[in-house]
Structures are given as C-alpha cells and as structure tokens.
Amino acid sequence: MRLFRGLSRISLSQKFGFSERYISDVETGVRFPSLRFCLACAGEFGANPNWVKSKYASEAIYRYSDRIRKRLDVDD
Secondary structure: OOOOOOOOHHHHHHHHOOOHHHHHHHHHOOOOOOHHHHHHHHHHHOOOHHHHHHHHHHHHHHHHHHHHHHHHOOOO
C-alpha cells in the first residue's frame, strides 16, 4: 500500500512517529507491528479499524501461544 500510494518509509516515519528502521522491520517481517502502528496504517490507508484490531488480536494470540508452546517444548 505504501508503495502504491508513492509514500516513502521516511514520510511514514515522520507522519506516524515511528523510526524508518521500525517500518522497514515491519515490512520485511523482522518485527511484529504494534497495535498503534497497525491503527495508524488503517487510518492512512482507509482500512476499518475494528477489522484491524480483530486481525491483530488473532495474530498476537497465535504468536504468543506458539512462543509458549516452544518454551514449554509442547507439540500440538
């Protein structure tokens, strides 16, 4: 979406208050984005914030439970 709109990481970092590195890490999958970042993107790109919250919660729960399973060495 960012590229489609012709926005640079620098312009988004200034607009959202996140570092350019943070945005790069989120885009490349190095870092899981914060809810604040996701909601800022929703506002910028016209996504429904309630949908974003729902998807964010689902993904966060999945990632958290996967980490716990790995720490406890539990298979599904």
